[in-house]
Amino acid sequence: MRSQYADIFNHNEDAPDYDVDVTDESRPLRAAYSEVLDWVSSQAAVDRLTRVLELGSGTGNLSARIPHCAELVCVDIAPRMESIAAAKLGHLPHRHYVESDLLEFFDTNPGRFDVVISTYAIHHLIEEEKLMLFVRIHDHLVARGRAVFGDLMLPTAAHEESILAEFRARDDEETCAALKEEFFWHVDTATQALESLGFDVRARRFSTLSHGICARKPA
């Protein structure tokens, strides 16, 4: 199954400017970007024997933080984002790219992973698709495996209006447009959904708009 807005949120057109864009952490959408990627890679606790799946790998900024593992399978719908990743990460022989939608990828029977990681990609899936993705991730993780996410997230759906009002009052059109047009996670419902699948879940706030979630599958 393919996610509904895969073609709209395909970042091919953004590829040339993406790496400069994410370095401006003064913008609320990018606040704590590098800290979130550092946290996701540290929580993933990858070693040389770990098989890792990265969802929405973009220009490879999270992959770059996984220098050693058994295999790093990177999924993204945008081959132009991957061209930039490939140019930066040619020294990582364990890294492989798959051009695919995040949900559709699981229809290819990719086997099981020790770790699934993703930063700033899953907010392009609608709520129902996020829940479907959690099930697929659960089913493709080994026992004691973990999924670590960093993304645009709000604590609850109820915060959406007040946060939008806050950015409207600041005339921050970029953030308002993202809040209206993209599908920011809600930490409370995502946590509940992951817990209902049996994961142990911990969440951490990095900025007004960015949070991390680490979900561990029990033995």
Ligand SMILES: C[S@@+](CC[C@H](N)C(=O)[O-])C[C@H]1O[C@@H](n2cnc3c(N)ncnc32)[C@H](O)[C@@H]1O
């Ligand atoms: C904001 S970028 C994040 C890239 C990278 N993970 C990072 O943290 O910098 C989102 C990435 O997700 C990809 N993407 C968006 N929707 C997707 C989908 N449905 N399936 C696969 N990739 C998708 C985009 O092409 C883009 O490369």
